[in-house]
Every structure is written in C-alpha cells, then in structure tokens.
Amino acid sequence: MPHTILTGDRATGPLHLGHYVGSLKQRVELQDHNQQYVLIADLQGLTDNGLNPSKVSKNILNVLSDYLAVGIDPDKTTICLQSALPALAELTMYYANLVTVSRLERNPTVKAEIASKQFGQSIPAGFLTYPISQAADITAFRADSVPVGDDQLPMIEQTNEIVRKVNRVAGKDILVECAPRLSNVARLPGADGKSKMSKSLGNALTLGATEDEIRATVKMMYTDPTHLRVSDPGKIEGNVVFTYLDAFHPDTELVQGLKTHYMRGGLGDNKVKSILEECLQEMLRPIRERRSRFLADKAMLIDILSRGTAEGVVKTNSVLYDVKQAFGLNLLK
Structure with missing residues (x-):
C-alpha cells in the first residue's frame, strides 16, 4: 500500500555520504510508489545558526542540487522550502502548548546534540523545541512513514505523543501517527572514526567532493x-x-x-x-x-522549489485548518 513519506535535511551545508546512505537512497527508491514530500529545512537550520543566517540561506540551493543529483525527481517527489510554509510555524506554536520543557529536555536526541554543540546553559529556545517543529513538519503532510537514522527514533516517538494529544483535544483522529523507516546501514562514522559523519565536525565527505x-x-x-x-x-x-x-x-x-x-x-x-x-x-x-550542472541553472532550481512549495502550502494549510478547528480557533475563517 502506498505511504505518505515526509523527510528532509537542514540547509546548513552540502549533503554528505552519511545523508546518502542514511536516507537519500531510500528516497529515490520510495518516490516511484509513494506520495513523497521532501523539506529543505531552512528554519530548523537557524536553530543553532540564528546569529549566522547566511550559513543557511546560501546552502538552500546546494541541498536542492544534491537532491536532484542523486536522482530525486521533482515530478515524483514534492520538494518544499520549510520557511515558505507558514502553517508549519503556526502548528509548532499550537503543539508547544501540549509539550512540557522537561519532556523536551529528556529527549535523547536533543540531549546528545546539546552536548555535542557544547551549548552549556546557552541553549537557543528554537533548538530545545526542535522536536516540536519536526512534529509540525511530519503531521502537516499527514505523513505515516518517515525515513530516519536510529538516532532520530526519539523524535518519531515524541511526534506520535503530540499526535495523540491533539487527537484527544479534537475528540477524534485528525492527525495520523507515523512509523520510522530505518535504512539498511547504521549511522556512518566520520573519516576520523571518532564520531558520526557531520559537516560541523569537519569529518564528512560531501556529495560534491572533488x-x-x-x-x-x-x-x-x-x-x-x-x-x-x-x-x-x-x-x-x-x-x-x-x-x-x-x-x-x-x-x-x-x-x-x-x-x-x-x-x-x-x-x-x-x-x-x-x-x-x-x-x-x-x-x-x-x-x-x-x-x-544543476547549480549552474539557478532559475531552474528556483522554479522547482517554487512549484513544490506551492503544492506544500495547500497540503499543510488543510491540516492547519483541522488543528485550529480542534482548538476552537477558526472563528475568522
């Protein structure tokens, strides 16, 4: 049975071999028999780059070119720009009222990332609430399947917790729970063997490497x-x-x-x-x-992103309407 797939990557740099073996290959295979949406997550890229936004903005087309270069077909997969989907930010706000700070702090993925980035007591609020934003992304497309690495499983668990809470508020199932779709290869270590492959740690081999x-x-x-x-x-x-x-x-x-x-x-x-x-x-x-070749044609890249995002706006606004209705906030329709 076909699934609705939602996946994506933060726009903080070109994609690397860890992305390729972790989910990109899956996305290419899944697009032929499922309804697949891919987000270029520029908003989430700002969660730890708020004071350096150019690191995000200059990499949006890099990430899109990586998608196309590995075989993701915009005629089969809808590619959207996260910041151009207003429903996602609004859903994040509604969901934030259903999640406690202590629950966010217990999320193993968030705890590990906070430690690796050495935030100390200076954790950006956007970074701490990253799981809520990710839940908004997934539920806004009614995705029932999400390709992830095993380190992201706590995010899926927290998304489904939010889904159940929203459905309880609504008195009926207006959101769907999602299942993780793990790759056949575990997380790829960095070339130094000390940690996972990561752009920020400088141990990654990008897809555009010479x-x-x-x-x-x-x-x-x-x-x-x-x-x-x-x-x-x-x-x-x-x-x-x-x-x-x-x-x-x-x-x-x-x-x-x-x-x-x-x-x-x-x-x-x-x-x-x-x-x-x-x-x-x-x-x-x-x-x-x-x-x-793709990077050399900026107009073509913008067109692909614009078309996909326009489709994403329609999809996510429909879900937003249902959630607002559950909270009794559709007075001014």
Missing part, C-alpha cells in the same frame, strides 16, 4: 591502530575503511574476502584504502557532475 578531496579523505581514514605491518592480523570492528566498503561497495563477496584476508594478515591498509577510493570515485563522479 577527486583530490576523496583521495585525501580516504588516505586519512581511521583503520586498526594495532595493524602495524602488512603481515599482522587486523581488526574489522571500528575500522572505518571497512565500514565504508560495507556501505558503498557493490561487490559484497569481494568485501567479505578482503575482511577475511585482513583479519588473517597479509593485507595492508593502503591496498584496502585504494579499493575504497576507487569505489567512491566511481560512485561520486556522476553525482558531482550532475550537481554542478
């Missing part, structure tokens, strides 16, 4: 620090090179053979990195070239 950038990133990838000589047996666990081979190399039998050889001894890191680099160069070259 040949030299790919080569340099693979060269510095974390492997097994105890694998000092080619003849030494090596460890696969925590070895970023093999994690990336599992995620991206099309020949699973070859990768399994490399693992066996590496663990036995006699296979050097440079050889394994060479195989990974060749794989990534081949995979990213056409994406990079398509991305460059």
Whole structure:
C-alpha cells in the first residue's frame, strides 16, 4: 500500500555520504510508489545558526542540487522550502502548548546534540523545541512513514505523543501517527572514526567532493591502530575503511574476502584504502557532475522549489485548518 513519506535535511551545508546512505537512497527508491514530500529545512537550520543566517540561506540551493543529483525527481517527489510554509510555524506554536520543557529536555536526541554543540546553559529556545517543529513538519503532510537514522527514533516517538494529544483535544483522529523507516546501514562514522559523519565536525565527505578531496579523505581514514605491518592480523570492528566498503561497495563477496584476508594478515591498509577510493570515485563522479550542472541553472532550481512549495502550502494549510478547528480557533475563517 502506498505511504505518505515526509523527510528532509537542514540547509546548513552540502549533503554528505552519511545523508546518502542514511536516507537519500531510500528516497529515490520510495518516490516511484509513494506520495513523497521532501523539506529543505531552512528554519530548523537557524536553530543553532540564528546569529549566522547566511550559513543557511546560501546552502538552500546546494541541498536542492544534491537532491536532484542523486536522482530525486521533482515530478515524483514534492520538494518544499520549510520557511515558505507558514502553517508549519503556526502548528509548532499550537503543539508547544501540549509539550512540557522537561519532556523536551529528556529527549535523547536533543540531549546528545546539546552536548555535542557544547551549548552549556546557552541553549537557543528554537533548538530545545526542535522536536516540536519536526512534529509540525511530519503531521502537516499527514505523513505515516518517515525515513530516519536510529538516532532520530526519539523524535518519531515524541511526534506520535503530540499526535495523540491533539487527537484527544479534537475528540477524534485528525492527525495520523507515523512509523520510522530505518535504512539498511547504521549511522556512518566520520573519516576520523571518532564520531558520526557531520559537516560541523569537519569529518564528512560531501556529495560534491572533488577527486583530490576523496583521495585525501580516504588516505586519512581511521583503520586498526594495532595493524602495524602488512603481515599482522587486523581488526574489522571500528575500522572505518571497512565500514565504508560495507556501505558503498557493490561487490559484497569481494568485501567479505578482503575482511577475511585482513583479519588473517597479509593485507595492508593502503591496498584496502585504494579499493575504497576507487569505489567512491566511481560512485561520486556522476553525482558531482550532475550537481554542478544543476547549480549552474539557478532559475531552474528556483522554479522547482517554487512549484513544490506551492503544492506544500495547500497540503499543510488543510491540516492547519483541522488543528485550529480542534482548538476552537477558526472563528475568522
């Protein structure tokens, strides 16, 4: 049965391999048999960039070009700009009255992000209420399926809590609960092996990376620090090179053979990195070239975003009307 899919990315920089393996590939596959909406989340990008808004505004078309370059088709997937959908901000305000501050502070995803960004006591209110805004995004499109990484599962849980509260206020089901759709690959670690791949941590390989950038990133990838000589047996666990081979190399039998050889001894890191680099160069070259062509046609990108957003306005306003009706706030229709 077809689903209504809602997904998106913060417009804080070009997308990277973590996005690609985490959800972009899924979106390309899902668009043929489902009603799919994709948000370029510029408003949510401001939650930790409010004093540096150009970081968001200058990346809106970068993110859109990444979407198109990997195969998301605007004739099959509706691509919207979050800040151009007024219903989302209004829904966020209504939902905020149903969620306590302590509940937001208990959200594991928010707690982890606050720690990683080292906000201390200076947490922007918009960042703390990020789960409410995300709930508004999902429910405004009546999405019943959301592609996410496992780190986003608490966000889905909180969205469904809000859905149930709104439905209780309305006395009937006006919003639908959503289910997470996890990718087959766990979160992709950064090239340094210390944390997840992230633009802000500087350990990400973007979809538009040049040949030299790919080569340099693979060269510095974390492997097994105890694998000092080619003849030494090596460890696969925590070895970023093999994690990336599992995620991206099309020949699973070859990768399994490399693992066996590496663990036995006699296979050097440079050889394994060479195989990974060749794989990534081949995979990213056409994406990079398509991305460059799309970015060169700004008018076309604006048109795609305008058309998709216009459709999104109609969809989200319909949901907003129902929620306002539940709160008894449709006096001036």
